[in-house]
Amino acid sequence: MPRPVSLVLVLAFLAANLPLRADEQKLPDPLIDLKGNPVTTADAWTNHRRAEILELFRENVYGRAPVGRPENLRFAVTNTMPDAMDGKATRKLVRISYAGRGGEGGINLIFFVPAGATKKPVPCFLFICNRGQENIDPTRAEKSPFWPAEQIVARGYAVATFWNGDVAPDKNTGFTNGVHALFDPPSGRRDDSWGTIAAWAWGASRVMDYLETDSDIDAKHVAVVGHSRGGKTALWAGAEDERFALAVSNDSGNSGAGLARIHGPKAETIRDIMKAFPYWFCANYRKYIDNENALPVDQHELAALIAPRLLYIASASEDLWADPQREFLCAVKASPVFELLGVKGMTTTAMPQPEHPLHDGNIGHHIRTGKHNLTEYDWNCYMDFADRHWKR
Numbered sequence: 001m002p003r004p005v006s007l008v009l010v011l012a013f014l015a016a017n018l019p020l021r022a023d024e025q026k027l028p029d030p031l032i033d034l035k036g037n038p039v040t041t042a043d044a045w046t047n048h049r050r051a052e053i054l055e056l057f058r059e060n061v062y063g064r065a066p067v068g069r070p071e072n073l074r075f076a077v078t079n080t081m082p083d084a085m086d087g088k089a090t091r092k093l094v095r096i097s098y099a100g101r102g103g104e105g106g107i108n109l110i111f112f113v114p115a116g117a118t119k120k121p122v123p124c125f126l127f128i129c130n131r132g133q134e135n136i137d138p139t140r141a142e143k144s145p146f147w148p149a150e151q152i153v154a155r156g157y158a159v160a161t162f163w164n165g166d167v168a169p170d171k172n173t174g175f176t177n178g179v180h181a182l183f184d185p186p187s188g189r190r191d192d193s194w195g196t197i198a199a200w201a202w203g204a205s206r207v208m209d210y211l212e213t214d215s216d217i218d219a220k221h222v223a224v225v226g227h228s229r230g231g232k233t234a235l236w237a238g239a240e241d242e243r244f245a246l247a248v249s250n251d252s253g254n255s256g257a258g259l260a261r262i263h264g265p266k267a268e269t270i271r272d273i274m275k276a277f278p279y280w281f282c283a284n285y286r287k288y289i290d291n292e293n294a295l296p297v298d299q300h301e302l303a304a305l306i307a308p309r310l311l312y313i314a315s316a317s318e319d320l321w322a323d324p325q326r327e328f329l330c331a332v333k334a335s336p337v338f339e340l341l342g343v344k345g346m347t348t349t350a351m352p353q354p355e356h357p358l359h360d361g362n363i364g365h366h367i368r369t370g371k372h373n374l375t376e377y378d379w380n381c382y383m384d385f386a387d388r389h390w391k392r
């Protein structure tokens with residue numbers, strides 16, 4: 001006979017978990033393909049199911065980029081400063097330029113390599129900056145915890161960044177600027193044409209094109225990192241471009257690591273995001289406003305596209321708009337794909353307490369006490385995770 005106290009505990013547990021479990025049934029299974037067949041081998045995932053999911057995200061969420069690496073892509077190291085950061089780093093400024101039908105454009109890459117890196121190429125954190133450019137001051141007169149470049153270099157990583165506005169403006173300008181204006185076809189945009197998140201992710205890939213040519217960089221170990229809208233972008237960049245060894249989503253929330261079908265009462269929905277930021281997505285995404293169950297994917301399948309590489313999903317305890325619980329669930333629900341590919345995904349299904357990072361599996365996770373932000377604590381967790389998996 002169970003004692004009354006344990007019965008109370010069991011009932012409380014069920015009350016807290018049953019609604020969520022029931023909700024979870026709504027999520028599509030990444031390991032059932034469009035024909036309804038189970039995906040049971042790594043080969044079936046890699047050669048068939050992964051491409052299906054990627055296409056569904058292009059078609060319905062982020063849109064299709066009309067161009068990959070442009071033939072006319074050029075790199076110019078415009079400045080090299082060997083004694084940056086009090087002699088601890090070499091700074092390079094690189095102009096990455098490209099041209100399309102609509103004219104010329106480019107990315108100003110700012111990047112620091114730890115002194116001595118020339119002896120042995122180093123792994124790199126590539127940060128997509130979606131806040132003001134004072135956060136990525138190349139002179140280092142201004143130092144922002146949003147991008148603690150000195151700390152990252154001190155741990156032996158190269159650190160690279162670009163401002164997302166170089167690629168496409170974070171404004172609803174009808175796609176008349178940035179890479180949309182350069183590369184959209186004369187026939188005009190379609191309902192699956194790339195939105196601004198896809199443009200920023202494309203920019204991260206052009207930076208990767210450069211990093212592959214720089215002998216200071218170990219291009220097999222490049223992490224792409226972003227916060228919030230930048231986190232959504234980092235996930236999409238990691239999905240579209242398998243050269244990224246690690247994708248880091250910091251508080252990315254809705255249309256990032258936050259699930260569409262299941263969300264907390266204070267969480268952002270597709271309706272909210274399409275009202276404020278419709279240009280981040282392709283036009284087809286409109287179809288899923290108040291209609292999430294019709295979306296042929298959900299965000300755990302975006303997370304699964306990173307498998308078997310490294311993925312990190314981080315949340316902040318007060319950031320209910322980004323929905324920490326469902327960001328965690330996203331990681332849990334992506335795990336079966338990692339496991340099918342022979343690596344550990346999340347190592348638990350129980351949401352951890354704040355400041356208790358999970359770094360064992362190929363999906364890292366932590367929840368930080370506090371508000372929506374990217375802090376030095378978050379960065380330290382990302383570097384701990386990379387150290388561990390890259391055996392540094």
Ligand code: GCU
Pocket residue numbers: 227228229230251252253254268273276321
């Ligand atoms: C808004 C938006 C979020 C986004 C955030 C940010 O809050 O609704 O989806 O993540 O801005 O980028 O800071």
